[in-house]
Amino acid sequence: MTDKPHITIDTAPSEGTQLYTIIVFSENLAGVLNLVTNVFTRRQLNIESLNVSPSGVDHIHRYTITTYTDEHTVQTLVKQLEKKIDVIQAQYFLSDEVFVMDQALYKIATARLIENREISKAIRFFDGHIVEVNATYAIVSKNGLPEETLALYRKLKSFGCILQYVSSGVVAVTKSQREELKEFLSLREEEGRQGQQLSEI
Amino acid sequence: MKDIQLTGAEILMRALIDEGVDTLFGYPGGAIMPVYDALYDYRDRLNHILVRHEQAATHAAEGYARVSGRTGVCIVTSGPGATNTVTGVADAMVDSTPMVVITGQVGVQMLGSDAFQEIDVVDIMQPISKWAYQIRSPKDVAWAIHRAFYIAGSGRPGPVVLDFAKNAQVEKAPYEAGTIDFIRSYVPIPPTEKESITQAAALINEAKRPLVLVGQGVELGHAQHELRHFIEKAGLPAGCTLLGLSALPTAHPLNVGMLGMHGSLGSNKKTQECDVLIAVGMRFDDRITGKLSTYARQAKVIHFDIDPSEINKNVRADVAVLGDCKETLAAVTALLRPNSHDEWRESFRPYDEEERAAVIEPQVHPTAGPLRMGEVVRRVSELTGDKAVLVTDVGQNQLMAARYFRFTEPRSIVTSGGMGTMGYGLPAAIGATFGAPDRTVCVFLGDGGLQMSIQEMGTIMEQGAPVKIILLNNNYLGNVRQWQALFFSHRYSFTPMANPDYEKVAEAYHIPALTVTDRDKLDDAIRTMIATPGPFLLQAAVLEEDNVMPMCCPGHDVDDMILTC
Numbered sequence: 194m195t196d197k198p199h200i201t202i203d204t205a206p207s208e209g210t211q212l213y214t215i216i217v218f219s220e221n222l223a224g225v226l227n228l229v230t231n232v233f234t235r236r237q238l239n240i241e242s243l244n245v246s247p248s249g250v251d252h253i254h255r256y257t258i259t260t261y262t263d264e265h266t267v268q269t270l271v272k273q274l275e276k277k278i279d280v281i282q283a284q285y286f287l288s289d290e291v292f293v294m295d296q297a298l299y300k301i302a303t304a305r306l307i308e309n310r311e312i313s314k315a316i317r318f319f320d321g322h323i324v325e326v327n328a329t330y331a332i333v334s335k336n337g338l339p340e341e342t343l344a345l346y347r348k349l350k351s352f353g354c355i356l357q358y359v360s361s362g363v364v365a366v367t368k369s370q371r372e373e374l375k376e377f378l379s380l381r382e383e384e385g386r387q388g389q390q391l392s393e394i
Numbered sequence: 395m396k397d398i399q400l401t402g403a404e405i406l407m408r409a410l411i412d413e414g415v416d417t418l419f420g421y422p423g424g425a426i427m428p429v430y431d432a433l434y435d436y437r438d439r440l441n442h443i444l445v446r447h448e449q450a451a452t453h454a455a456e457g458y459a460r461v462s463g464r465t466g467v468c469i470v471t472s473g474p475g476a477t478n479t480v481t482g483v484a485d486a487m488v489d490s491t492p493m494v495v496i497t498g499q500v501g502v503q504m505l506g507s508d509a510f511q512e513i514d515v516v517d518i519m520q521p522i523s524k525w526a527y528q529i530r531s532p533k534d535v536a537w538a539i540h541r542a543f544y545i546a547g548s549g550r551p552g553p554v555v556l557d558f559a560k561n562a563q564v565e566k567a568p569y570e571a572g573t574i575d576f577i578r579s580y581v582p583i584p585p586t587e588k589e590s591i592t593q594a595a596a597l598i599n600e601a602k603r604p605l606v607l608v609g610q611g612v613e614l615g616h617a618q619h620e621l622r623h624f625i626e627k628a629g630l631p632a633g634c635t636l637l638g639l640s641a642l643p644t645a646h647p648l649n650v651g652m653l654g655m656h657g658s659l660g661s662n663k664k665t666q667e668c669d670v671l672i673a674v675g676m677r678f679d680d681r682i683t684g685k686l687s688t689y690a691r692q693a694k695v696i697h698f699d700i701d702p703s704e705i706n707k708n709v710r711a712d713v714a715v716l717g718d719c720k721e722t723l724a725a726v727t728a729l730l731r732p733n734s735h736d737e738w739r740e741s742f743r744p745y746d747e748e749e750r751a752a753v754i755e756p757q758v759h760p761t762a763g764p765l766r767m768g769e770v771v772r773r774v775s776e777l778t779g780d781k782a783v784l785v786t787d788v789g790q791n792q793l794m795a796a797r798y799f800r801f802t803e804p805r806s807i808v809t810s811g812g813m814g815t816m817g818y819g820l821p822a823a824i825g826a827t828f829g830a831p832d833r834t835v836c837v838f839l840g841d842g843g844l845q846m847s848i849q850e851m852g853t854i855m856e857q858g859a860p861v862k863i864i865l866l867n868n869n870y871l872g873n874v875r876q877w878q879a880l881f882f883s884h885r886y887s888f889t890p891m892a893n894p895d896y897e898k899v900a901e902a903y904h905i906p907a908l909t910v911t912d913r914d915k916l917d918d919a920i921r922t923m924i925a926t927p928g929p930f931l932l933q934a935a936v937l938e939e940d941n942v943m944p945m946c947c948p949g950h951d952v953d954d955m956i957l958t959c
């Protein structure tokens with residue numbers, strides 16, 4: 194028997210799914226990344242890309258995660274994420290609601306670069322930049338939409354020149370006019386000062 | 395005070411006392427010894443119950459918490475001590491039981507080195523607990539303990555695990571008294587939208603055939619009183635989930651019985667006929683809904699819950715009423731028009747009659763043949779004035795107890811619902827005697843489940859814990875045997891079981907015991923059990939191949955119930 198499972202984590206989007214960008218803010222305590230990714234695993238969601246960084250608010254981390262899923266699942270997913278004690282906020286967005294960017298690096302063989310002029314043309318066409326060259330390899334840098342960085346990868350691959358390829362995964366900011374994390378935090382701070390007050394129902 | 399340096403272990407003692415803790419369930423070992431050493435000086439204020447297995451410490455803490463509403467506390471050592479608590483932590487998570495588990499851990503300098511009894515507790519516990527955290531410095535002990543109690547007991551309750559590194563137990567830090575009641579990333583009670591109150595009231599006022607589903611949330615939210623006002627004002631029939639059974643007195647005229655797989659025929663049939671379904675503090679588990687895709691499709695659904703992630707998870711809600719159900723139920727009740735829904739309530743009656751004749755009477759008042767579980771349960775309930783705390787293990791014993799015990803007081807059922815953890819009953823009952831010292835605690839167990847925690851007879855003996863143990867002995871892993879009979883052509887694969895002489899086992903632990911086989915000796919045996927101070931084991935030799943009925947078979951529509959097989 195060959196060592197191949199029948200159910201694999203497939204990156205191809207399945208029917209009825211769309212690419213969602215999930216932005217999660219958490220306290221920067223140990224182990225939160227595990228908590229966050231566990232929620233995806235439990236819901237059988239494959240993470241397309243994951244980026245963790247400081248958030249612009251002290252002591253708060255920001256996770257940018259993309260996944261193919263349907264609306265019902267993503268709605269439940271963000272609520273299950275927010276249920277984790279140290280998660281501050283989790284929200285989901287469709288592609289047109291966020292400004293996204295991916296950073297890719299391509300390490301290519303210098304010999305190929307020299308012998309095939311189409312390679313430099315392609316790099317220029319895709320708006321890539323050669324940031325380092327030596328006798329063995331050259332490094333090309335490109336940022337853009339994930340489909341663009343991927344397209345350059347496919348192109349370079351067709352020339353057979355790629356030694357290494359890496360993409361940072363999507364980072365995204367919302368296009369909304371409101372800054373919901375800040376609003377939430379100031380609301381919470383207010384509540385914290387006043388003590389847990391019951392709504393006036 | 396601020397500059398008095400205390401060891402982390404002693405800070406733990408002080409912080410526990412500041413949290414109002416007076417009872418602990420635990421088991422010592424190497425990595426928690428500094429804590430046990432500190433405990434030695436606090437014996438007069440912290441009553442430590444030495445269990446015989448760490449899993450039992452967790453279930454005892456659960457039993458304690460369920461009846462008292464306070465957070466149960468466990469202390470265990472690292473490695474195997476910690477892994478032995480996994481089942482109890484998971485159980486408390488799915489059943490929303492407030493609990494704090496403190497596990498010993500090797501010192502920080504040894505973490506990650508595969509040191510003796512070092513195991514990655516936080517990673518194991520994170521997915522099955524409300525919060526898991528490793529205390530690495532004595533300076534964090536007080537913060538972590540107070541945070542743990544706040545998290546465990548607030549909002550939707552649950553278990554918290556604190557992994558206490560040994561260096562943090564022995565190193566010193568100042569202790570400042572104080573608790574935590576605010577965490578910015580954690581909103582225990584979501585805000586209630588006003589419109590949800592008015593919309594819910596409007597739907598209920600319009601309803602012709604309303605049905606209420608009562609969950610444990612009503613007990614956890616101390617809203618038993620508000621629930622009664624709510625259903626009484628508008629004449630709303632109400633069924634209860636397994637964990638919600640004692641939120642509404644069994645004999646209340648609006649109580650239409652237990653919901654779900656082995657619930658009442660009427661409540662399940664009417665789920666598919668109601669026009670407005672009102673869920674309060676329940677989560678539409680598959681044991682309640684049966685086949686989800688056909689469940690109550692005709693009904694508008696109103697869902698009261700404190701946990702936003704339960705809304706639309708399994709059943710789509712037309713109106714979601716988030717918040718504390720004690721507040722929200724009262725707010726909706728104020729807007730309800732008085733009603734009685736006589737005709738609709740009357741329509742449950744033929745089903746009740748059918749179930750009574752086909753299932754209940756033969757189970758509760760049989761006239762021939764061996765004892766049946768139902769009659770034992772019902773007589774224990776009656777002879778304790780329907781006022782006892784019911785604890786159960788898992789299996790037929792649990793379902794029969796749930797069906798035939800009667801409740802008059804809140805917080806009276808202690809059972810493992812979401813996990814169905816065999817071995818839960820005996821230790822949970824021990825915990826319940828500490829959580830409700832003035833009440834009679836009766837635990838119903840099967841011969842399988844008793845043996846999963848039988849070592850706890852040692853704890854019972856040592857503590858003199860007044861647990862009334864009723865062993866419903868059918869010489870089978872009965873619940874599995876029932877499924878084999880129904881769905882696997884009676885192929886009884888590893889469900890018959892040779893049993894020890896339980897009276898002798900009890901005798902070895904100095905627990906008085908009695909076996910009853912004859913119907914006409916049953917009442918006397920129960921009376922002896924009740925009259926005997928302290929613990930007692932009553933073994934009832936029950937019909938071996940009995941089945942829990944009615945039953946909604948897995949994957950079937952909720953109203954597709956069989957009454958006999």
Ligand SMILES: Cc1ncc(C[n+]2csc(CCOP(=O)(O)OP(=O)(O)O)c2C)c(N)n1
Binds near residue numbers: 790813841
């Ligand atoms: C820890 C654990 N293991 C296995 C099961 C599966 N299981 C559910 S009920 C049952 C039979 C229980 O037998 P017994 O305790 O004698 O109770 P009875 O059903 O006969 O009343 C089993 C094995 C379980 N729920 N929990």
Ligand SMILES: [Mg+2]
Binds near residue numbers: 842866867871872
């Ligand atoms: Mg049995």
